[in-house]
Amino acid sequence: MVFIIKMSLFVYLIHFLIFSLISTCVICNQAEDNLLQGLNSYRNTQRVPPFAKNDKANCVADEIANKLEDQPCTNQTAASTVTPGSVPPRLSNYQEILSECKVDPNTTRDGLILPVCIPNRIPTLALTNYTQTGYARYLNDSRYVGAGVGSEKEWMVVVLTTSTPGGNFAAGEATSVRVMAGLGLIGLLFSTLVFL
Numbered sequence: 001m002v003f004i005i006k007m008s009l010f011v012y013l014i015h016f017l018i019f020s021l022i023s024t025c026v027i028c029n030q031a032e033d034n035l036l037q038g039l040n041s042y043r044n045t046q047r048v049p050p051f052a053k054n055d056k057a058n059c060v061a062d063e064i065a066n067k068l069e070d071q072p073c074t075n076q077t078a079a080s081t082v083t084p085g086s087v088p089p090r091l092s093n094y095q096e097i098l099s100e101c102k103v104d105p106n107t108t109r110d111g112l113i114l115p116v117c118i119p120n121r122i123p124t125l126a127l128t129n130y131t132q133t134g135y136a137r138y139l140n141d142s143r144y145v146g147a148g149v150g151s152e153k154e155w156m157v158v159v160l161t162t163s164t165p166g167g168n169f170a171a172g173e174a175t176s177v178r179v180m181a182g183l184g185l186i187g188l189l190f191s192t193l194v195f196l
Helices: 002-045 055-068 094-100 123-131 173-195
Strands: 112-117 144-152 155-162
Touching (some): 002 123, 002 144, 002 155, 055 112, 112 123, 123 155
Antiparallel strands (some): 112 155, 144 155
């Protein structure tokens, strides 16, 4: 009987831990989805088409937010210091992030990274930090057609993408490997034909 009670307690504890982890992740994703929805509503009022969700930009935004997670909550990145292709000053490992997300660096030069820190991560402040600051000019720019949103603790990161090859955050390393493998197979086929 004691064994059954201990096993029941153990199973309950495991379920509780799993539920806690999942619900934390869902809350985080909900905040990101809400921000993207708010940005799209803002663009609608400005008569600009909504952002399409870009999975690669989403990955980059998530990774950047993870790297900024332990940074003090100060907004040192002003909108005036953000230019297409620029990287936030506190981010020294941007190439690693692109590699992790399998994004070709050549497809990011026209994109934008817009980090903000929101004390206690109040949802309305997140949207205000984008729509009522210098970042608004980028949100109003119809060249930016896609977005990815990441968050961690007090940090929110929006990555804007374009429809151009220089800003669409397209796949990198995996595509290159496939192309090289394809070229290798063509070379093998050609050499086989030559020797026949």
